[in-house]
Amino acid sequence: xxxxxxxxxxxxxxxxxxxxxxxxxxxxxxxxxxxxxxxxxxxxxxxxxxxxxxxxxxxxxxxxxxxxxxxxxxxxxxxxxxxxxxxxxxxxxxxxxxxxxxxxxxxxxxxxxxxx
Numbered sequence: 001x002x003x004x005x006x007x008x009x010x011x012x013x014x015x016x017x018x019x020x021x022x023x024x025x026x027x028x029x030x031x032x033x034x035x036x037x038x039x040x041x042x043x044x045x046x047x048x049x050x051x052x053x054x055x056x057x058x059x060x061x062x063x064x065x066x067x068x069x070x071x072x073x074x075x076x077x078x079x080x081x082x083x084x085x086x087x088x089x090x091x092x093x094x095x096x097x098x099x100x101x102x103x104x105x106x107x108x109x110x111x112x113x114x115x116x
Contacts, residue, residue, distance in 0.1 A: 001085070007041050008064070012084055016064055019082045034070025043079055 003009055008016075016039050020027075027035040045060040062085055063076040079085045 006043075008039070008043065012064075013039055015084050016066075016082070019077075019084070020066070023082075029068040029070055029073050031073045032068060032070035034068050036069040037075075038067045038069060040065030040067065043085075044076065046076075 001009075020037070027037065029035070029037075043062050043064055045062050047060050048055060048058045050058075062079040064079050064082070064084060066075040066077065067073070080087055
C-alpha cells in the first residue's frame with residue numbers, strides 16, 4: 001500500500017517497473033514514438049459512472065500512471081490487475097470481477113489472426 005502520504009513506495013515502483021518489462025512488448029509511445037516513460041508518484045482511481053453526478057461510495061478502480069517523457073501521453077493501468085495492490089475480498093470486489101472478452105476462433109480466422 002502507498003506510504004502515509006499516499007505516495008507509491010519504492011517497492012511498489014520496482015514492482016511497476018517489473019510489470020512493465022514483463023507485459024509491455026513495445027515501449028514506444030503510440031503518439032511520439034519515445035520509449036522513455038515516467039511512473040507517477042501516486043495512485044489514482046476511477047469510479048463508477050452514475051450519469052454525470054458524483055457518487056460517494058461504490059466501486060473504485062485504483063490505477064498507476066505511466067507518462068511518456070516525449071509528449072505527455074498518459075496510460076492508466078489497473079493496480080489490482082497488475083498485482084501492485086492486493087485483490088479485494090470477494091464480497092467487496094469493487095466491480096473488478098473478471099469478465100473476459102475474447103474474440104471467437106472463427107472471427108480470428110476471418111481476420112487472418114488465427115493459427116492454421
